[in-house]
Amino acid sequence: MATSVFIDKEDIPNDDKLASVLGKTISVYNGIIEFLKNEYEDIKPEWKHYGKNSGWILKVFLKKRNLFFLFPCDGYFKISFVFGTKAIAEIEKSSLPETLKTELRNARQYAEGKGIQLTVKKQTDLKLIKNLLKIKIEN
Numbered sequence: 001m002a003t004s005v006f007i008d009k010e011d012i013p014n015d016d017k018l019a020s021v022l023g024k025t026i027s028v029y030n031g032i033i034e035f036l037k038n039e040y041e042d043i044k045p046e047w048k049h050y051g052k053n054s055g056w057i058l059k060v061f062l063k064k065r066n067l068f069f070l071f072p073c074d075g076y077f078k079i080s081f082v083f084g085t086k087a088i089a090e091i092e093k094s095s096l097p098e099t100l101k102t103e104l105r106n107a108r109q110y111a112e113g114k115g116i117q118l119t120v121k122k123q124t125d126l127k128l129i130k131n132l133l134k135i136k137i138e139n
Helices: 015-040 085-093 098-106 125-138
Strands: 043-049 056-062 065-073 076-083 113-120
Touching: 015 043, 015 056, 015 065, 015 076, 015 125, 065 125, 076 085, 076 125, 085 098, 085 113, 085 125, 098 113, 113 125
Parallel strands: none
Antiparallel strands: 043 056, 056 065, 065 076, 076 113
8 A cells, every 4th residue: 555645643634735745736636626526526535544654545435435545645646446347347448548457457356346556747647537537436
């Protein structure tokens, strides 16, 4: 599991701290949240502390459904998704990058599905993330 730059359990992250750490990639995060709010409305980001090794991780829900985990890093972030069987089938049929499909095929199987993690460092990553979110939510 990736680790967050926010390690101190007593120092709960907020929007200002997140923006400061992510730098330019805050616009990608904001784009994700804006997309979700416009398309699906009931979005709930929630900070959770996963211990001294992982630190604070942002978990984003649609109603009570977990959509993704966001791991803040210095100047970028990592985003993790878990896809069920139907979503994986849709990803396989999609025009998403073959490298992503291969990573998903090779991912470990859990009860909830298979997980992948993306490193987000540029604005162009937003389109891929939106596509993955649509597939996850609709399947």
